[in-house]
Amino acid sequence: MNELKDVLDLTITKELYQVIISSPRQKGQKAGKVKIRPIMVKDNLMFQETMYTGTQVLHQNRNKEEAIEHMIALIMEEFSQCEISTREWQVTILVSKKGKITVKKSRVKDSNKENLKPDLSHNRVKKYILEEGKPVSFLVDLGVQTKEGQIIRAKYDKFKQINRYLEFIRDILPKLPKDRTIRIVDFGCGKSYLTFALYYYLHEMQKLSIDVIGLDLKEEVIRHCNELADKYGYDALHFIKGDIAGYNDMEKADMVVTLHACDTATDYALEKAVKWDAEVILSVPCCQHEVNRQMKCEELAPVLKYGVIKERMAALLTDALRANLLEAQGYEVQILEFIDMEHTPKNLLIRAIKGKSSNTLKKNEEIGQVAEFWGIETTLQKLLK
Numbered sequence: 001m002n003e004l005k006d007v008l009d010l011t012i013t014k015e016l017y018q019v020i021i022s023s024p025r026q027k028g029q030k031a032g033k034v035k036i037r038p039i040m041v042k043d044n045l046m047f048q049e050t051m052y053t054g055t056q057v058l059h060q061n062r063n064k065e066e067a068i069e070h071m072i073a074l075i076m077e078e079f080s081q082c083e084i085s086t087r088e089w090q091v092t093i094l095v096s097k098k099g100k101i102t103v104k105k106s107r108v109k110d111s112n113k114e115n116l117k118p119d120l121s122h123n124r125v126k127k128y129i130l131e132e133g134k135p136v137s138f139l140v141d142l143g144v145q146t147k148e149g150q151i152i153r154a155k156y157d158k159f160k161q162i163n164r165y166l167e168f169i170r171d172i173l174p175k176l177p178k179d180r181t182i183r184i185v186d187f188g189c190g191k192s193y194l195t196f197a198l199y200y201y202l203h204e205m206q207k208l209s210i211d212v213i214g215l216d217l218k219e220e221v222i223r224h225c226n227e228l229a230d231k232y233g234y235d236a237l238h239f240i241k242g243d244i245a246g247y248n249d250m251e252k253a254d255m256v257v258t259l260h261a262c263d264t265a266t267d268y269a270l271e272k273a274v275k276w277d278a279e280v281i282l283s284v285p286c287c288q289h290e291v292n293r294q295m296k297c298e299e300l301a302p303v304l305k306y307g308v309i310k311e312r313m314a315a316l317l318t319d320a321l322r323a324n325l326l327e328a329q330g331y332e333v334q335i336l337e338f339i340d341m342e343h344t345p346k347n348l349l350i351r352a353i354k355g356k357s358s359n360t361l362k363k364n365e366e367i368g369q370v371a372e373f374w375g376i377e378t379t380l381q382k383l384l385k
Contacts, residue, residue, distance in 0.1 A: 188261035189214035296375035328363035
């Protein structure tokens with residue numbers, strides 16, 4: 001107990017970055033997790049406790065003595081793990097089933113200290129790329145903002161999702177050319193919420209010269225999007241009706257976006273991006289049926305007999321193979337989580353940046369071995385042969 005009090009007295013100061021208390025001891029326990037951080041309230045140092053209980057988030061401000069006392073109670077009675085991060089110390093507190101407390105403490109490396117700088121503001125406001133309070137035409141028309149730029153509460157998730165997408169775009173800015181017009185193709189653009197966001201960010205905010213094409217099969221969607229682009233004065237944004245596999249009206253693109261192109265349509269979009277030697281590829285695949293139909297693996301038959309398990313494994317395998325196939329073409333690839341626009345499930349985003357040449361032969365051999373094990377051959381494999 002004395003060791004616990006001493007480490008809390010050492011770390012619960014204005015240099016604290018955060019505390020995370022987790023792993024409830026009792027099944028069905030009301031509180032699932034507690035976070036604590038320092039704040040300034042009327043020039044007084046306080047510690048804001050955020051308790052997550054089901055769908056509720058409860059806040060409580062305490063002074064140092066009260067905060068330590070309550071932390072001890074939480075650790076001793078309700079939770080089995082506590083992580084404390086400060087600019088100087090990283091502390092892990094574990095509680096065994098018999099109540100034995102183990103404290104592990106280590107110093108923070110100098111290179112990590114800047115990332116653990118406390119934010120003492122009372123109400124932290126996340127800085128979004130598209131700012132709250134600043135009206136943007138397409139966000140107003142979407143019903144995300146009022147004409148004054150305020151975010152409509154019911155649309156706040158959509159606002160955050162659009163900004164998350166723009167964060168992905170911001171990350172790849174250094175890879176795009178600055179000395180000429182950037183050519184961008186958005187395959188399967190749909191209602192184009194994100195296409196308009198991309199255009200606004202790159203052209204209006206970053207002042208880059210761009211030429212953006214949105215492609216979709218739905219004639220009514222294309223007509224409506226062109227009307228909106230004309231309304232907003234987005235002269236370098238054009239929408240055309242067409243099929244991804246049959247689109248051949250371009251010899252070069254710097255960036256290819258394909259969000260929720262269904263099943264093998266994603267493969268045709270990726271193949272065109274590779275053919276065009278695109279510097280950047282952003283792809284959120286969906287409906288990966290092709291591999292699901294082909295998968296045959298005797299060793300994993302007991303697992304694959306469950307339809308929903310097979311479906312999820314097929315989707316993950318499909319995207320992993322796509323990532324490896326892009327690496328074989330000289331791309332540096334990351335697979336990241338992305339939030340869908342409409343129904344908010346978590347999807348995977350494949351972000352590929354043109355890099356150095358890779359050992360294509362070795363990579364393709366590895367891909368071939370994996371495909372043979374599962375008894376599959378994907379459309380992208382065939383297209384890139």
